[in-house]
Amino acid sequence: MDEPLAAPVADRTPLYRALAGQYRSAIESGALRPGERFPSVRTLMGRHGVSLSTALQVCRSLESEGWLEARPRSGNFVRRPKRFAAAALQEPDHAALPDPAQFVGIHARVSDFVARGIVARSKGKPVRINLSGAACAPALYPGEALKNAATRALRRHPDLLVKNIALNGNAGFRGILARRAMESGMVLSPDEIVVTHGCIEALNVALRAVAQPGDIVAVESPTYFGLLQVLESLGLRALEIPTSPQTGISLEALELATRTYPEIKAVVVVPVLQNPLGSIMPDAHKARLVALCDAAGIALIEDDTYGALANGDAPRKALKHWDRTGNVIHCASLHKILAAGMRLGWISAGRRQARVEMLKYAQTRSSEELSQLAAGEFIASSAFDRYLRRLRGQLADQRARTAAAIAECFPAGTRFNEPDGGLMLWIELPADISSQRVFDAALDEGILVAPGQMFSNSNRFDNYLRLNCGLPFTDEVEAALRRLGQLVAQARR
Amino acid sequence: MDEPLAAPVADRTPLYRALAGQYRSAIESGALRPGERFPSVRTLMGRHGVSLSTALQVCRSLESEGWLEARPRSGNFVRRPKRFAAAALQEPDHAALPDPAQFVGIHARVSDFVARGIVARSKGKPVRINLSGAACAPALYPGEALKNAATRALRRHPDLLVKNIALNGNAGFRGILARRAMESGMVLSPDEIVVTHGCIEALNVALRAVAQPGDIVAVESPTYFGLLQVLESLGLRALEIPTSPQTGISLEALELATRTYPEIKAVVVVPVLQNPLGSIMPDAHKARLVALCDAAGIALIEDDTYGALANGDAPRKALKHWDRTGNVIHCASLHKILAAGMRLGWISAGRRQARVEMLKYAQTRSSEELSQLAAGEFIASSAFDRYLRRLRGQLADQRARTAAAIAECFPAGTRFNEPDGGLMLWIELPADISSQRVFDAALDEGILVAPGQMFSNSNRFDNYLRLNCGLPFTDEVEAALRRLGQLVAQARR
Numbered sequence: 001m002d003e004p005l006a007a008p009v010a011d012r013t014p015l016y017r018a019l020a021g022q023y024r025s026a027i028e029s030g031a032l033r034p035g036e037r038f039p040s041v042r043t044l045m046g047r048h049g050v051s052l053s054t055a056l057q058v059c060r061s062l063e064s065e066g067w068l069e070a071r072p073r074s075g076n077f078v079r080r081p082k083r084f085a086a087a088a089l090q091e092p093d094h095a096a097l098p099d100p101a102q103f104v105g106i107h108a109r110v111s112d113f114v115a116r117g118i119v120a121r122s123k124g125k126p127v128r129i130n131l132s133g134a135a136c137a138p139a140l141y142p143g144e145a146l147k148n149a150a151t152r153a154l155r156r157h158p159d160l161l162v163k164n165i166a167l168n169g170n171a172g173f174r175g176i177l178a179r180r181a182m183e184s185g186m187v188l189s190p191d192e193i194v195v196t197h198g199c200i201e202a203l204n205v206a207l208r209a210v211a212q213p214g215d216i217v218a219v220e221s222p223t224y225f226g227l228l229q230v231l232e233s234l235g236l237r238a239l240e241i242p243t244s245p246q247t248g249i250s251l252e253a254l255e256l257a258t259r260t261y262p263e264i265k266a267v268v269v270v271p272v273l274q275n276p277l278g279s280i281m282p283d284a285h286k287a288r289l290v291a292l293c294d295a296a297g298i299a300l301i302e303d304d305t306y307g308a309l310a311n312g313d314a315p316r317k318a319l320k321h322w323d324r325t326g327n328v329i330h331c332a333s334l335h336k337i338l339a340a341g342m343r344l345g346w347i348s349a350g351r352r353q354a355r356v357e358m359l360k361y362a363q364t365r366s367s368e369e370l371s372q373l374a375a376g377e378f379i380a381s382s383a384f385d386r387y388l389r390r391l392r393g394q395l396a397d398q399r400a401r402t403a404a405a406i407a408e409c410f411p412a413g414t415r416f417n418e419p420d421g422g423l424m425l426w427i428e429l430p431a432d433i434s435s436q437r438v439f440d441a442a443l444d445e446g447i448l449v450a451p452g453q454m455f456s457n458s459n460r461f462d463n464y465l466r467l468n469c470g471l472p473f474t475d476e477v478e479a480a481l482r483r484l485g486q487l488v489a490q491a492r493r
Numbered sequence: 494m495d496e497p498l499a500a501p502v503a504d505r506t507p508l509y510r511a512l513a514g515q516y517r518s519a520i521e522s523g524a525l526r527p528g529e530r531f532p533s534v535r536t537l538m539g540r541h542g543v544s545l546s547t548a549l550q551v552c553r554s555l556e557s558e559g560w561l562e563a564r565p566r567s568g569n570f571v572r573r574p575k576r577f578a579a580a581a582l583q584e585p586d587h588a589a590l591p592d593p594a595q596f597v598g599i600h601a602r603v604s605d606f607v608a609r610g611i612v613a614r615s616k617g618k619p620v621r622i623n624l625s626g627a628a629c630a631p632a633l634y635p636g637e638a639l640k641n642a643a644t645r646a647l648r649r650h651p652d653l654l655v656k657n658i659a660l661n662g663n664a665g666f667r668g669i670l671a672r673r674a675m676e677s678g679m680v681l682s683p684d685e686i687v688v689t690h691g692c693i694e695a696l697n698v699a700l701r702a703v704a705q706p707g708d709i710v711a712v713e714s715p716t717y718f719g720l721l722q723v724l725e726s727l728g729l730r731a732l733e734i735p736t737s738p739q740t741g742i743s744l745e746a747l748e749l750a751t752r753t754y755p756e757i758k759a760v761v762v763v764p765v766l767q768n769p770l771g772s773i774m775p776d777a778h779k780a781r782l783v784a785l786c787d788a789a790g791i792a793l794i795e796d797d798t799y800g801a802l803a804n805g806d807a808p809r810k811a812l813k814h815w816d817r818t819g820n821v822i823h824c825a826s827l828h829k830i831l832a833a834g835m836r837l838g839w840i841s842a843g844r845r846q847a848r849v850e851m852l853k854y855a856q857t858r859s860s861e862e863l864s865q866l867a868a869g870e871f872i873a874s875s876a877f878d879r880y881l882r883r884l885r886g887q888l889a890d891q892r893a894r895t896a897a898a899i900a901e902c903f904p905a906g907t908r909f910n911e912p913d914g915g916l917m918l919w920i921e922l923p924a925d926i927s928s929q930r931v932f933d934a935a936l937d938e939g940i941l942v943a944p945g946q947m948f949s950n951s952n953r954f955d956n957y958l959r960l961n962c963g964l965p966f967t968d969e970v971e972a973a974l975r976r977l978g979q980l981v982a983q984a985r986r
Contacts, residue, residue: 141655162634
């Protein structure tokens, strides 16, 4: 098919290759940035006066080279080929026996970092860019829809705020959660669900149901500092199990640990989009983990806080899907995926359900119903899946741009993976760099990051940072990442 | 002054005496019921064609005989003179050493009673009249005002449900709580207040801040079963201290106990309107208790859940008023006094504040702000005090009528006090009557009561009942109380 010439082509290079080359240069120069939407086929046809087949060839060749990422129903997006990205994180030693279990002293560390932030602000240095969290900017959540749903709930239930609260949570809301849980392969009755104040309360009562002060709990390493704070506050000892940035907790290391420490009472894992690694356990690992804990008589507690943010429309299966003995305690939350201002979590505790219900009741009674009614209305509507799909796309964009900026601006020796979804990147800095120094230097310039020390009871992750990708990738965010790269390089000296 | 004759008067009895006699008979016959509003002076003048001075004399003579109670700004209300009421509760033995401290096994008891209710319902016997709680009927709470305030808060803060939650609770709400606390003699900065999920979470973190599993906690006896459940769930041992139905915990017995059990780590008391006794500690006792705990190095935890329901417009002083060393942990709640559907409590922990903040954060993070904004707006307005005044009047009415019905219908040997405010009556049945049998017989007829066994780890209160006076005193409630009296009499055999 003949093609009208649209752009000057100096040699016999096929037209599509010339156009692809122009776009490649545009990406390399930064004119087109990773995560940006690539012009549609129709746009290319119009802009360059080329045929459908040429426009398609442009896209296919860029995609095959890794410069474009096709997202179903969304179009093509600019990316940086892997060879331009930082090196990937290394696997932990799966055969290593973990360090001995120890009582956790994380709260002092966390408080120390919080206190530094307070000191900085008292010196007139406010935080301008907060990359330390693990949450979306408010604008990414469905604030308007939830506000309207809450207002409707107040109108429909005029007695809501003054009548007795339903035991274990609003029955309708628990029914909606049970229906959603089916998509993750769980078959639960609403009566097997207790609504909690976020996943953190669910983890509290789960741990209290199966462990006494002094007992050992196996956790991923690195892990969420909030979990370490819970262990500390309950007087439990943490046994940190090496965890793969790709496949999650090392089953080999865990198995070895269970043989070495018979006092392990529970294992806590985040199977999908582990915090901070972003790893996702393959289904085969999940099945093995459930069987391993069952055989060893160890309670298996899963924290499903980020699962709905994994790429793709098919939800990942929960560990509970493989649970045949009621040994899996499923803890989940809407806090990160739906609304940072609502503390809606839930727990389904298998054969420990009665004890968990007692502990939740003795701890905070049943949870207020208004948030549940508002969130329930939204989740039960078709808007929820549409919203999640859009959110996943936005986060993919923000992660890709953040990754590109780090790959470009951080010193050689920086390593990270691009997780298959979620809110965060876990960055390994060159071994001689203390993330605590980076934290201080960044805070001095109004940039808040989460240093690796917060994610372990050990010092193993002192040269790591966790960066939040939940903020829209503005020029300010990009400038902050660039500056962070310089500060990391300077921290070396 | 001459009086026109209004009613036939057969003899030389002064007119006012004749009229007073008619009204006295009306009360004795039940035509006028305790708690009902007595006709105003103006009404008496019109109805009987008498002068102001005669009408006033009628009221004064009935009042002096105990048939009327004058309530400031509200008028006169019918009451039953004390001589027609049941005998008062006896004082405990203040010199007795308490039973040894023991681990609590209350949850099984409470669950057993809950389970009986479920079984009854499954047999098609629904609860028609629930006198087992300690809460007002929804209609007594300011549902409309709170609903409107919540709707306004959603409108004013469109991001509320999707933005990060303020640490330790909404700052404005904590400021409002701090201002109200001044009325109870506490000088607190908003920063010394952490918002919790009801008083129960405040008690949880207070106890976790000062005691480890196995430690002893001194509690009032009888006490709130919710507190016993908390102790049980935390693995603490309860030492039940004899408690006066008039003046609260026995300081003599507590002092003896602190000398006998050096492992006591905390004392938990409800100084104003103790649950279930309704006792109010005199200020002198409060000061002594604060000093006693201070000297013994024992944390003093006060639960102020019902204080605002004490008769009179002047709030009672909190224990914290006398606290000079930061040893008093003040726990409070709006759940009973403002809105049963909101779980709003707070804690101010003196020198344990940092640890309490850590435990609250590790347990449930900071509490959602919507309820706080709604309640805060109402509490900060002049409507709150007007509402409380009206509520106290309604409760006084409901308590008086309940008391009258019990005095009339329960068998001889029944004893109770009429507390100076609050939601409940604590009824001592004749010693040979098991309240568990009464519970079962009543449940069989759709009447739910709280049996004495739930208020102690011992069997000391097996012949007691706690009855809720938070429901409007309808004919159904009265009929239920009458029937309860018959069931109590029958339980004897």
